Amino acid sequence: MAKDLKPRRPRAETPKGFRDYFGAEVTARQTMLDRIAQVYHRHGFDALETSGVETVEALGRFLPDVDRPNAGVFAWQEEAVPGGGSGDWLALRYDLTAPLARVAAQYRNDLPSPYRRYAMGPVWRNEKPGPGRFRQFYQCDADTVGAASVAADAEIIAMLADALEAAGIERGDYLVRVNNRKVLNGVLEAARVAEAQAADVLRQVDKFDKFGEAGVRQLLTTGRTDDSGAVIAGVGLADDQVGPVLAFLTSKGADNAATLANLGAAVGGSSLGAEGIDELSQIAGMLAAMGYGPDRVVVDPSVVRGLGYYTGPVFEAELTFEILDEKGRKRQFGSVAGGGRYDDLVERFTGQKVPATGVSIGVDRLLAALREKGVAGAEAQGPVVVTVMDRDRMADYHAMAAELRAAGIRAEVYLGNPKNFGNQLKYADKRGAPVAIIQGADEAARGVLQVKDLVLGARIATQASVEEWKSQPAQVECPREALVETVTEILSR
Amino acid sequence: MAKDLKPRRPRAETPKGFRDYFGAEVTARQTMLDRIAQVYHRHGFDALETSGVETVEALGRFLPDVDRPNAGVFAWQEEAVPGGGSGDWLALRYDLTAPLARVAAQYRNDLPSPYRRYAMGPVWRNEKPGPGRFRQFYQCDADTVGAASVAADAEIIAMLADALEAAGIERGDYLVRVNNRKVLNGVLEAARVAEAQAADVLRQVDKFDKFGEAGVRQLLTTGRTDDSGAVIAGVGLADDQVGPVLAFLTSKGADNAATLANLGAAVGGSSLGAEGIDELSQIAGMLAAMGYGPDRVVVDPSVVRGLGYYTGPVFEAELTFEILDEKGRKRQFGSVAGGGRYDDLVERFTGQKVPATGVSIGVDRLLAALREKGVAGAEAQGPVVVTVMDRDRMADYHAMAAELRAAGIRAEVYLGNPKNFGNQLKYADKRGAPVAIIQGADEAARGVLQVKDLVLGARIATQASVEEWKSQPAQVECPREALVETVTEILSR
Structure with missing residues (x-):
């Protein structure tokens, strides 16, 4: 029975955590994405547009929590089909990689292999909104599925540099830094770090920027007392185990050849480490042959973000010009894109490992950078x-x-x-x-x-x-x- | 407690009623929308992009059915706020007009008035999917909110013609036909049709294309027997009441002046009808002054689609070239866009009537037409x-x-x-x-x-x-x- 039908005026409000985009906010983003799409297309990547809605089953990540299938996503259950049991759970996609995995599995007999695709569009996260954090935002991805060769990684790195320049970031204002998960794993092998300890070691490695060589040495061994007197427990490595890890962290040389030589020393006799270094060397060589020199791409072992997720080469594009932060201090603009190689894309669906590598550009970050540079005007010319x-x-x-x-x-x-x-x-x-x-x-x-x-x-x-x-x-x-x-x-x- | 966690491979399937778009399907649409956006922008319209998600309350149309708030839309309830009662119902937008209404009300003190905006993007319908009918599809709208003058309608009609040409439809291959709801209401006044009868009369008027003048005369009076002998009951108008309605239906003259004169006779002494004819005359005059002659825009009383929804001028763009239908018969391509004036946009939220007029282009229809004409290639050049x-x-x-x-x-x-x-x-x-x-x-x-x-x-x-x-x-x-x-x-x- 219909309940209270007394007329009441609805609130004219955007739902919590969502926002509206007006005028130049829309067109500046579209212009940027069009320019990036043109670069991707010219590299032989094909557009793919999946719908905003997927089955929760295909999205996957959330399945283990069967009692709360919508944790992190916006999800709802379809109405039951008469005589057909309960309806499917559907959800809004939370990124562009999960739909790619579904497409790569669903059309595996029809798609060219390797399959290069780019995708741009909104994704949704059912998270607590905060200042500047919205529950709908844009992603812009390019991936190559089915290519085991690091030539695919080199291609995506070169394409990323082209895309940044096409968007309006000048050469010299950005740098793509490349590392390899296998090198770090080789270092852990050389340092005889047990698998159970690896996560702890990685956590301390991440603090190199903050505490420097001496600080990380303490954290990896007996622990560290900070300025307030608080004691941070150490990981308990022996002194001779710390050597390879610190050699890895300080291996950045004057050029790629020097860096690769230093990494060679850090991984010692680890064949996995040597494989990683060989991949980095191949990537650097291919990029140099294509004209992407150290003013645009460098091997840099300090790229550790995302190393846990990726299985081979990883890279990050960072903008090197300075901006003033909210307290008026100068700082580098920082990262606007990142990516790397991963192998578990299609396996969930088909049981087959399919090698893949890809890049994701932070649409809002890059737009903010373009505004900072005066390339994308916040206000367009009125009529x-x-x-x-x-x-x-x-x-x-x-x-x-x-x-x-x-x-x-x-x-x-x-x-x-x-x-x-x-x-x-x-x-x-x-x-x-x-x-x-x-x-x-x-x-x-x-x-x-x-x-x-x-x-x-x-x-x-x-x-x-x-x-x-x-x-x-x-x-x-x-x-x-x-x-x-x-x-x-x-x-x- | 988590239930059955036995590993089972997920199905790699698009949810029912949704589809994926590959390569040229994506880029041809984007190119078309970019060209249309450029026309809209040049006419002083600003882009607006609202999120895909709205509160069910703001979307509105579905509220009367409080026991089934998600009929026709994809809806879900937010988790309850601790101590704050049950969570809001959210839903995917089902068109671009409802979000415009919400925006026009929410930002009414900040937006310029009149507010001209265009919007392009996906909308979602929770309907039974069928062949060629999907539950996510694109819309492309332009509206002027807060302008009572028919100059706003004329502007949108001219802009529609420009947009079709920019998309790739050649002059001569399309025609925008303009009518006015007030003229039809004037005709009903002149025919002394009671309000309770009006809907029945409109239903028969809609059958003019099918049954012609004699058939509709029967339907409006005593009824009609079809070829199989089945009897269709008549509306029961007297012979002298039918005159104005048929005069209206047959009022299309050799040019706009003749059509307007015929309409004048059809509405008789109705002042509402005269007002509608004056508006049509003004629109035709403004369009002619802007260079939009009868090769592109004509006054045509046979445009009745949507007359129920609109309150003043209505129009429809139709493609006049012929295609072969699925049975190999020639037929006109038909309608690809339509619009008109409506007044209840913001009233739900604020209680104030705000005049508005707008156009919606059928994105998939127009794309199909461009493919038919060889303008938008189904397959792009490979690399x-x-x-x-x-x-x-x-x-x-x-x-x-x-x-x-x-x-x-x-x-x-x-x-x-x-x-x-x-x-x-x-x-x-x-x-x-x-x-x-x-x-x-x-x-x-x-x-x-x-x-x-x-x-x-x-x-x-x-x-x-x-x-x-x-x-x-x-x-x-x-x-x-x-x-x-x-x-x-x-x-x-």
């Missing part, structure tokens, strides 16, 4: 606003706007109530209009119109001398036929 | 495939692909296992590659490579004479330095 002095002459005003548009100029007629002319100029201001067009009955009779430079006008309003003010340079009269010419001239100022 | 004869020389092959890309040519290196060369050519075929590059050790030593024209090769394989076959015109050897030049020449054939 030229044709004002309405005489309601009976709407057709004339529309014809003016159409002429401007035919010349490639963004233009619109004021469509509100034209009675109050002040409102029309306020509207033009709110729209960020650079120019307003005015033609009253007297101007129409004389075959002229007024062109108002609103940018100059705003400047004069705050800075002009009395003489400038009187000369009204921000408004010019021109013949009706000279509309496009006059506006073009003002817009080019 | 040039650089084959791998010698695994140690991957860097050289990558350098070739990079050179081709630098010249703007889509190119990739084969990244599968190179042992079986036949597999590489099969792969190139599957990718739709126009050209394959081959360089073995001997060619490398001589500083040359082989360029294979796969398009010509495929033709020769089926059609060539023995002489042609022997001369192998589909494969040429060229100096390594002439790679780009040679490929460019072949691609331009």
Whole structure:
């Protein structure tokens, strides 16, 4: 039975953790993604667009918790099929990799192998929203499925550099740093670190940036007392075990050859480590042959992020220019993309291991960087606003706007109530209009119109001398036929 | 407690009613939407992107059925907030108008008024899927909120014509037909049709295309017996009441002036009808002044679709070229876009009536039309495939692909296992590659490579004479330095 039907006005609110994007926020992102897509396409990658909805079963990651199948995702159950038992659980995708895994398995007999694909679109996370953390956001991925050769990794690294440049990041403002999970595993082998200890060791390795060589040595052995006197327990490695780990952490040399030689010393006799170094050497060689030198890509053992997830080469693109943080301190902009090789993509579905490597660009981070660099404007140019002095002459005003548009100029007629002319100029201001067009009955009779430079006008309003003010340079009269010419001239100022 | 955790392989399947889009299916749509967006932007419309998720409360349409809040939409309930009662019901948006209404109400103090916005993106419907009917599909809308003047309608009609041409529909292949709900209401007034009867009358009016003037006259009065002898009851209007309705249905004249005059006779003394005709006349006048003549826009009283929903001007864009239907019969392609004026957009939220007018382009229909016209290719050009004869020389092959890309040519290196060369050519075929590059050790030593024209090769394989076959015109050897030049020449054939 229907319950309370008393009319109550609904709240006009975005759901918690979701947001709306207006104007240039939308177009700047689309422009960036279009440019990146063009690079991916030129590299032979094909677009793939899966739907936002997947079965929870195919998404997978959440299945172990069968009592709460929607932890982390937005999920719901389909209505039961009559006579067919309970309905499927469906969910919004939480990334673009899980749908790729499903597609690679579902169409494995039809897709070319290797399969190169790129995907761009929103993903959803059912998480507690926070400042700057939303429950819907964009991802932008490219992956090669079914290629075991590190040539596939080299290709994606080169493509990432091209994509950043196409988006508007200049060469010299970014660096792709490459490492290999196998090298670290070789180091652990050389250091005789037991498998049970590996996670603890990796945790301390991650602190190298913070505590330096001496600090990490303490953390790996007997422990460390910090400035406040608090004691942090050590992992308990012997002194001779620490050597390879620290050699790994300090192996960055003056060039790739030096770094690779240092890594060779760090992994000692580990064949897995040697394999990793050989892969890095191959990747560096291929990139150099393609023209991607150390100004764009370097071997850098300090890339450890994501090493747990990946199985071979890993890489990270970082922007090297400085910005001011919220406290006004200079810091590097930092990471905007990362990726690497992983092998378990399709296995869940088919039981077969399929090698894959891919990259994911942080769409919001890269957009923020482009804004920082002034490449993607936060505010786009508003339209030229044709004002309405005489309601009976709407057709004339529309014809003016159409002429401007035919010349490639963004233009619109004021469509509100034209009675109050002040409102029309306020509207033009709110729209960020650079120019307003005015033609009253007297101007129409004389075959002229007024062109108002609103940018100059705003400047004069705050800075002009009395003489400038009187000369009204921000408004010019021109013949009706000279509309496009006059506006073009003002817009080019 | 977790239940059965026995490993079972998940099914790799798209959920029922959803589909995946590959390659050119994605890029052709994106190209079309980008072109349309550019037209909208140039007309002063701003992009708006709301999230896929809204509160069920804000979406609205489904609220009356409080026991089944998810009828027609995909909905789920948020987890309860501790101490805060039950969680909100959220849902995927089912169109782009409901989110616009929410935005127009939520930001009413910040948005310019009138607010012109366009939106493009997926919407979701929880309906029984059928052939060609999916539960996620794209919409592409433009609306002006807060403009009472029919100048806003004229603008959107003109913009629709521009958008169709920008997408690739040639002038002459489309026609925008304009009508006005007020005219029909005026006709009902003139015919003294009681409000309770209006819906019945409208239903018969809709059958004009099928039964013609005589048939509809029967349906409106005493009823009609069809060929099988079945009797369809009539609405019961008197003969003199039918006059205005049939005059309306047959009012299309040789030009807009004639049509408007005929409509004037049909509405008789109804002031509402006269108002509708005046609006149509104004719209036609403005469009003519902007250069949109009867080859692109006409007043046409037969546009009745959606008349129930709209409150003033309505319009429909139809493609006039013929296609063959599934039975091989010729028929017009038909409608690809429609829109009109509606007034209840924001009222649900604020209690205030806000005039609005808008257009929605049927994304899949228009894409199908572009494919029909050969404008949007179903298959895009595959990449040039650089084959791998010698695994140690991957860097050289990558350098070739990079050179081709630098010249703007889509190119990739084969990244599968190179042992079986036949597999590489099969792969190139599957990718739709126009050209394959081959360089073995001997060619490398001589500083040359082989360029294979796969398009010509495929033709020769089926059609060539023995002489042609022997001369192998589909494969040429060229100096390594002439790679780009040679490929460019072949691609331009």
